Each structure stands twice: as structure tokens, then as C-alpha cells.
Amino acid sequence: QVQLKESGGGLVQAGDSLRLSCEVSGRRVLSVATGWFRQAPGKEREFVAAVNGRGQLSKHADSVKDRFAISRDITKNTVYLQMNNLRPEDTAVYYCAADSRSSYATVGVEQYEYWGQGTQVTVSS
Secondary structure: OOEEEEEOOEEEEOOOOEEEEEEEEOOOHHHOEEEEEEEOOOOOOEEEEEEOOOOOOEEEOOOOOOOEEEEEEHHHOEEEEEEOOOOHHHOEEEEEEEEOOOOOOOOOHHHOOEEOOOEEEEEEO
16 A cells, blocks of 8 residues: 655745655655646646656656656655746645556556645646
């Protein structure tokens, strides 16, 4: 069983930065693909970024490329999402997820088996 716990969300102004953290327990991050997703009110959950277990493959959604970056600290078994130059349209609940079956940076919501409870990010204009 994999458990994920997000933290780091909050209320910021447009142009600010935030770093989200996802503490993973039950499996080493080296053995699972991990991803970040977000869901705004009234919208479907959407892919933001992912990294594979080995760490050599990562993907970012076009809407966040050049602003967001996924990374990991193997020693802390934690995955991060660095978010720079935040925009009001980035406002959403951000979720961390783990896929224990893939060797790739998984992008499909339905492919992830384990989810955290989410952390709210609100960006004011």
C-alpha cells in the first residue's frame, strides 16, 4: 500500500512561486512513477507533471512548461512540484499520485492507483 501526503499549498499573488511537497510512504519513489494533477472547481482533473521511478523521464503539461518543474529527493522519499510565475488559472486543488505498474512518466489519470488528499493552491490577480 502506498500513501501520499501533499503539503505546501496556499494563497499567493500572480507571479509568485510555491513549492508543493508529496511525502511517499509504503514504497520507495525509485520504484513508482509519481505525478502531479490538479482539479479546478467544475473541471476535470488534469495532468500537470510526472516522473518515472528511475528519474530519467519526466513530462510536463504544455500549460505549465517553463514555469513548473517536478523533482524528487530520494533520501526523503518525497516528490516536489516547483511552481513559478503562478497565474490565476493555476488555481486548483493539487494532487500527488503514484503508479506502481509503469516504468514511464505516466500522464493518464486512470493509470494511477494511489492518490493523496490534495492541497489547495489559490492565485489572486
